[in-house]
Amino acid sequence: MARSDLxxxxxxxxxxxxSEVRAGERGVVAALDGGRGLLSRMASLGFTPGAxxxxxxxxxxxxxxxxxxxxxxxxxRGEAGKVMVYRKSPHEVW
Amino acid sequence: xxxHPESRPYRSGKPVRSGGNxxxxxxxxxxxAGQPNVGKSTVFNxxxxxxxHVGNWPGKTVERKEGTFTFNGTTYRLVDxxxxxSLTANSAEEVVAREFIVRERPDVVMALVDxxxxxxxLYLVAELLSLPAPVVVGLNMIDVAEQxxxxxxxxxxxxxxxxxxxxxxxxxxxxxxxxxEAVDGLARGEVPYAPHPPQIRADHQRVLEEIAxxxxxxxxxxYPLEWVALKLxxxxxxxxxMVQECMPGERWEQVHEVLxxxxxxxxAVAGGRYEWIGRTIRAAVARPRAGQIGLTERLDxxxxxPVWGLLLLAxxxxxxxxxxxxxxxxxxxxxxxxVVGTVAGLARAALSGAPLWLAGLVVDGAIGGVGAVLTFLxxxxxxFAVMAVLEDAGYMARAAYVMDGxxxxxxxxxxxxxxxxxxxxxxxxxxxxxxxxxxxRARLLTILLAPLVPCTARMAVIAFLxxxxxxxxxxxxxWGLLLLAxxxxxLSGVLINKTLFRGRRAAFIMELPLYHLxxxxxxxxxxxxxxLAFVKKAGTLxxxxxVVVWALSVLPGGKVETSFLARLxxxxxxxxxxxxxxxxxxxxxxxxFIAKENxxxxxxxxxxxxxxxxxxxxxxxxxxAATGLAFLVVQMLFVPCVATVAVIRQETGGWxxxxxxxxxxxxxxxxxxxxxxxxxxxxxxx
Numbered sequence: 001m002a003r004s005d006l007x008x009x010x011x012x013x014x015x016x017x018x019s020e021v022r023a024g025e026r027g028v029v030a031a032l033d034g035g036r037g038l039l040s041r042m043a044s045l046g047f048t049p050g051a052x053x054x055x056x057x058x059x060x061x062x063x064x065x066x067x068x069x070x071x072x073x074x075x076x077r078g079e080a081g082k083v084m085v086y087r088k089s090p091h092e093v094w
Numbered sequence: 095x096x097x098h099p100e101s102r103p104y105r106s107g108k109p110v111r112s113g114g115n116x117x118x119x120x121x122x123x124x125x126x127a128g129q130p131n132v133g134k135s136t137v138f139n140x141x142x143x144x145x146x147h148v149g150n151w152p153g154k155t156v157e158r159k160e161g162t163f164t165f166n167g168t169t170y171r172l173v174d175x176x177x178x179x180s181l182t183a184n185s186a187e188e189v190v191a192r193e194f195i196v197r198e199r200p201d202v203v204m205a206l207v208d209x210x211x212x213x214x215x216l217y218l219v220a221e222l223l224s225l226p227a228p229v230v231v232g233l234n235m236i237d238v239a240e241q242x243x244x245x246x247x248x249x250x251x252x253x254x255x256x257x258x259x260x261x262x263x264x265x266x267x268x269x270x271x272x273x274x275e276a277v278d279g280l281a282r283g284e285v286p287y288a289p290h291p292p293q294i295r296a297d298h299q300r301v302l303e304e305i306a307x308x309x310x311x312x313x314x315x316x317y318p319l320e321w322v323a324l325k326l327x328x329x330x331x332x333x334x335x336m337v338q339e340c341m342p343g344e345r346w347e348q349v350h351e352v353l354x355x356x357x358x359x360x361x362a363v364a365g366g367r368y369e370w371i372g373r374t375i376r377a378a379v380a381r382p383r384a385g386q387i388g389l390t391e392r393l394d395x396x397x398x399x400p401v402w403g404l405l406l407l408a409x410x411x412x413x414x415x416x417x418x419x420x421x422x423x424x425x426x427x428x429x430x431x432x433v434v435g436t437v438a439g440l441a442r443a444a445l446s447g448a449p450l451w452l453a454g455l456v457v458d459g460a461i462g463g464v465g466a467v468l469t470f471l472x473x474x475x476x477x478f479a480v481m482a483v484l485e486d487a488g489y490m491a492r493a494a495y496v497m498d499g500x501x502x503x504x505x506x507x508x509x510x511x512x513x514x515x516x517x518x519x520x521x522x523x524x525x526x527x528x529x530x531x532x533x534x535r536a537r538l539l540t541i542l543l544a545p546l547v548p549c550t551a552r553m554a555v556i557a558f559l560x561x562x563x564x565x566x567x568x569x570x571x572x573w574g575l576l577l578l579a580x581x582x583x584x585l586s587g588v589l590i591n592k593t594l595f596r597g598r599r600a601a602f603i604m605e606l607p608l609y610h611l612x613x614x615x616x617x618x619x620x621x622x623x624x625x626l627a628f629v630k631k632a633g634t635l636x637x638x639x640x641v642v643v644w645a646l647s648v649l650p651g652g653k654v655e656t657s658f659l660a661r662l663x664x665x666x667x668x669x670x671x672x673x674x675x676x677x678x679x680x681x682x683x684x685x686x687f688i689a690k691e692n693x694x695x696x697x698x699x700x701x702x703x704x705x706x707x708x709x710x711x712x713x714x715x716x717x718x719a720a721t722g723l724a725f726l727v728v729q730m731l732f733v734p735c736v737a738t739v740a741v742i743r744q745e746t747g748g749w750x751x752x753x754x755x756x757x758x759x760x761x762x763x764x765x766x767x768x769x770x771x772x773x774x775x776x777x778x779x780x
Contacts, residue, residue, distance in 0.1 A: 032361055036329040036331070036360065037184055037331070037601075038601050038603075039329075039360050039361060040180070040182050040184055040328065040329065040330075040360060040364075041179070041184050041601065041603055042603060043360060043361050043364030043365070044179045044180035044182065044184075044217055044364060045179055045214070045603065045605070046213070046214050046217070046368065048361055048364050048365035048368050049361065049365055050365065051368065056391070056394070057394070057398060057399075059400050061499070062400060062498060062499040063495060063498045063499070063508070063602060065394070065398060065495070065606060068214075069211070069213040069214040069368070070210065070211040070212065070213055070214055071211045071214045071605055072390070072394075072605065072606040072607075073603065073604070073605055073606070074398075074491065074494075074495045074498075074508075074602070074603070074604045074605075074606050075602065075603055076498065076507060076601065076602030076603070078601075078602075079601050079602060079603055
């Protein structure tokens with residue numbers, strides 16, 4: 001419950017789920033949602049707050065590909081929905 | 095792992111010289127650690143050559159490879175740890191890796207990292223440095239990193255980490271010798287060892303001390319107290335269970351209270367390790383603004399595309415089928431005729447003076463069983479090789495990715511697709527191939543579904559019987575049977591997932607490794623080891639079952655018609671009568687347990703016609719078409735052959751799920767057979 005509230009709160013601050021980020025767009029991980037096992041796997045693969053993420057492929061359905069900490073990671077749509085990111089436009093330098 | 099080696103002094107800063115000298119009292123123990131796809135097996139094979147032993151970790155279905163090599167007059171025992179991203183217990187692999195390091199106390203840990211994905215690969219090193227074993231870092235694939243425009247200074251990284259760092263390209267045998275020199279130097283105590291492990295963030299330090307105070311005396315034996323506290327904070331299931339079991343409930347409540355107040359610590363601790371990595375590599379890595387598009391990205395635009403990716407996959411699968419039918423099946427036939435046939439002929443001639451039962455036991459029982467194992471091999475080798483090439487080249491992950499949506503329908507995800515697909519060739523590699531799936535639940539479900547994929551042997555039986563019953567409509571019937579089998583597979587997947595696993599689905603998170611040319615040395619060794627393991631393990635069970643079935647088919651009178659097997663068939667006949675079966679069809683199904691093709695040979699014996707065209711005509715004249723159709727359906731969905739059962743037992747770790755699988759298939763095939771029989775009768779197919 002608490003985590004979903006957190007996600008809802010973040011969404012109001014311009015934070016979106018990774019599954020909403022289009023191919024070619026970049027973002028910075030804001031928070032992770034989900035069970036302990038999932039969190040642990042995602043965190044060890046590099047999805048920790050502050051990590052830069054580039055969405056490589058996202059066809060609006062099915063799994064997507066994201067690049068994080070130099071590695072390409074395939075995520076199911078459900079799993080990608082649990083990574084909350086600050087979205088940045090592809091041309092913004094930061 | 096219950097064995098405790100002799101205790102050695104805890105080495106914090108300086109390594110202890112521990113044997114492996116010229117007097118050869120004990121080989122130096124080296125562990126090879128690294129994340130998946132960093133080239134661990136390449137290094138392992140380069141160092142140990144054929145001098146390696148492959149087995150399982152005790153009590154786990156995780157592959158354990160061990161080998162030896164000599165360097166500088168010292169013998170080294172090299173143990174390949176499973177490839178894991180971290181050392182937090184998410185899977186059996188992670189538990190195996192860290193237990194080995196803590197309990198077996200390797201003299202040196204060789205940690206391989208992928209230079210092209212340096213940040214992420216160093217995550218495991220960050221965890222390793224907190225454990226009491228000296229680490230040497232092998233900076234592998236430095237050439238790939240340079241192609242991607244990343245330049246790394248190994249000596250700067252070495253200074254930052256405080257442990258030896260060796261740049262290497264294992265695929266071209268560059269730097270491997272230097273890596274071993276570094277290991278040797280550490281093992282001999284000639285090289286000072288002063289690592290700079292990640293420091294715990296100040297705000298976590300207080301919490302850790304609080305937890306450490308609460309759990310004092312309950313930290314599982316050889317693990318350092320602070321490490322246990324950290325793993326509790328990270329929510330490690332295995333460590334949590336161990337500590338909880340050790341202390342009374344109210345004391346655990348206190349620990350639990352602290353942990354609950356910091357339930358975001360898991361991500362924060364991982365984030366802290368990545369911050370440490372960022373600081374450590376900052377000076378060592380020069381990364382000109384990344385702008386160029388790499389080979390992997392260009393290939394993935396096709397291979398991972400929802401449409402083109404599926405077409406490419408269809409092409410790859412077509413190629414596998416083509417290989418199976420143009421190379422595998424003819425080879426099987428040749429082996430059967432020339433090798434098995436010749437040996438059987440020789441044995442028969444040699445035993446012509448011996449009692450008839452002995453000749454029967456040797457020729458039909460033993461040689462028949464060995465022959466079944468042998469004729470499996472061509473198809474197995476092809477499938478093992480295909481799996482290894484696709485895995486090594488990096489394509490396997492893409493196939494899983496594009497099939498993920500489809501596999502969701504059955505409560506599975508993409509990683510289950512290729513193992514199941516391999517089942518079309520032979521169910522044995524399908525079951526063995528499920529090792530690529532990390533989640534135990536998804537793996538088990540895939541194993542349970544694998545026998546429902548019709549293998550080449552089942553299709554061969556269908557190809558013989560369908561024309562016998564249905565003449566020109568045989569092709570249509572065969573396709574119908576295939577679709578039925580796949581529909582039953584999908585339905586069973588949904589059903590088992592909903593009931594036994596309560597609809598929970600394993601998370602789909604998977605690295606898509608960089609594409610690279612497969613290493614033929616690695617693939618060759620892998621195929622050799624897998625085939626050998628199959629012959630050794632499954633072979634003995636197949637031989638035993640083959641002899642037992644043979645004995646049942648000739649005892650007590652020497653004739654099949656009056657044998658125990660026939661009696662068993664008559665006893666089971668009532669179940670078959672629902673579909674119009676008589677005892678002969680039941681016996682044919684039973685003998686198919688050794689190898690599916692045996693069903694036809696058995697019918698040939700029971701009808702006294704041999705297994706040719708005469709049998710086809712006799713069968714068509716004896717049974718109505720509805721019974722024929724039901725027999726084909728049951729044959730398609732029945733209990734798999736003994737080889738598959740043997741590997742199911744091996745991979746599920748016992749008889750429990752194996753018996754469940756057998757029972758499930760019996761019920762499903764019987765129900766489908768009865769259903770199809772009555773439907774066909776209603777439609778006037780009798």
